[in-house]
Amino acid sequence: MPELPEVETMVWLLRPRVEGALLEMAGTTDPALSEAVQQVRTPATVELLSRRGKYVLMRTDAAQWTVIHPRMSGRLVWGQAGRGERVRSLWRFSTGEMRLVDQRRLATVEVADGTEPELSLGPEPLEGLDWLPNALARSRMPVKVWLMDQHKIAGIGNIYASEICFRARVDPRRPACKLEGDEVVRIVEEIPAVLEKAIGGQGTTLSDGGYRGPRGELGRFALQLAVYGREGAPCAACGMAVRRLVQSGRSTFYCPNCQH
């Protein structure tokens, strides 16, 4: 479920509890994760909890990195998991416990020694986008597919890619290299606008049970999704029915009137 804003929110909530804490034990009940989790050296003090793209990274003073990717349904929670939630892994700290809950068991955990592991990700979208116009000009990929390509830009997923195209008034099928100058400008503006607004709302929640805030509340951004998941509903800007199409096997939502 999580894209950059949800992962950022997760890290933001966990960082005050985890950084500086003593990691006493790491364990898992899932065979798919045991090889990685067994390598975790304890006890060790956590020096850093950070995000890169949609990954969570934790560094300890044992010169060791744990890299967690929530994929579709994973989530890191502090304290107890909710009733019926599938706990795949647990980290016990001097300050309490962190759990990886993951209904679909698609999340990954990797452990690496030494320097920060290479993740083969494009640049962070909230650290300046001066490079983006040139990068778009070099690709014939449909712009929405391009935005979701983690090697090109890190952290944008299926929800926010549709939302960014809508707010930039760009047809998601348009080849990246064929965007007009003002369309590129709007894409550059809307990427941080959409992501930062979502972070401010502590991520997005859909009614089917994705991300929940610290007290189980609905993320505020969910109410502001303009097109994602709204096939057939009227466009907030013009009233025309929102359409759904499939690009690279993923649903894209757009307004055929507002987005050319």
Next chain:
DNA sequence: AGTCCCCTGGAG
């Protein structure tokens, strides 16, 4: 860029 795959569950 498309297809299949990993995995589980909900909706229709």
Next chain:
DNA sequence: CTCCAGGGGACT
């Protein structure tokens, strides 16, 4: 039963 789901890697 089929289709769908916020991700992404390995194929073609």
